[in-house]
Amino acid sequence: xxxxxxxxxxxxxxxxxxxxxxxxxxxxxxxxxxxxxxxxxxxxxxxxxxxxxxxxxxxxxxxxxxxxxxxxxxxxxxxxxxxxxxxxxxxxxxxx
Numbered sequence: 001x002x003x004x005x006x007x008x009x010x011x012x013x014x015x016x017x018x019x020x021x022x023x024x025x026x027x028x029x030x031x032x033x034x035x036x037x038x039x040x041x042x043x044x045x046x047x048x049x050x051x052x053x054x055x056x057x058x059x060x061x062x063x064x065x066x067x068x069x070x071x072x073x074x075x076x077x078x079x080x081x082x083x084x085x086x087x088x089x090x091x092x093x094x095x096x
Contacts, residue, residue, distance in 0.1 A: 004074060005034070005072045005073070005074045006072060006073055006074065007036070007070055007071070007072040008070050008071045008072070008073075008086060009070065010038065010041040010068045010069070010070045011068065011069050011070060011088055011090075012067065012068060013062070013066075013067065013068060013069045013090065014066075014067035014068070015092055016090040016091060016092050017091050017092055017093055018061070018090065018091040019061070019062065019069060019088065019089070019090040019091075020059055020060065020061045020088075020089050020090075021035065021059065021060045021061075021069075021071050021086060021087070021088055022057060022058075022059050022086070022087040022089070023050075023052050023057065023058050023059075023060065023071070023073070023084055023085070023086050023087075024052075024056075024057045024084060024085045024086075024087075025052040025053065025054055025055060025056055025057070025082065025083075025084050026055070026083040026084065026085065027054060027075070027080075027081070027082040027083045027084070028054050028080070029054060029075050029076060029077045029080050029082060030051050030052065030053050030054060030075070030076045030077075031051070031052045031073055031074070031075055031076070031082045031084055032049065032050075032051055032052075032073065032074050032075075032076055033049070033050050033051075033052055033058065033060065033071055033072070033073045033084075034046050034048070034049045034071065034072045034073070035047045035048045035049070035060040035061075035062060035069065035070075035071055036069065036070050036071070036072060037062055037064060037065075037066040037068065037069050038066055038067070038068040038069075038070075039066050039067055039068070040067070040068070041067075041068045044070075045064075045066070047062050047063055047064055047069075048060055048062070048063060051076070052084070071086055073086075
């Protein structure tokens with residue numbers, strides 16, 4: 001990832017009761033992470049935003065409900081690249 005925002009693929013979260021994103025920053029520079037939501041995977045809204053410090057982890061959970069969610073990330077330093085791991089975990093209620 002670079003100083004320009006890099007979006008990850010959309011996750012279809014409309015059938016989930018809970019979805020969370022854990023972001024681990026392995027780089028030496030802070031990373032800006034945005035949680036975006038969308039009704040159609042085309043038009044997006046920034047639901048929340050966090051700075052993840054070097055070697056730290058943060059968990060982002062949507063505050064609002066729409067059918068699609070994704071993360072976008074960028075470094076705060078325009079001269080460097082970042083390295084993050086993103087873990088997506090979701091819960092849903094099974095239908096019997």
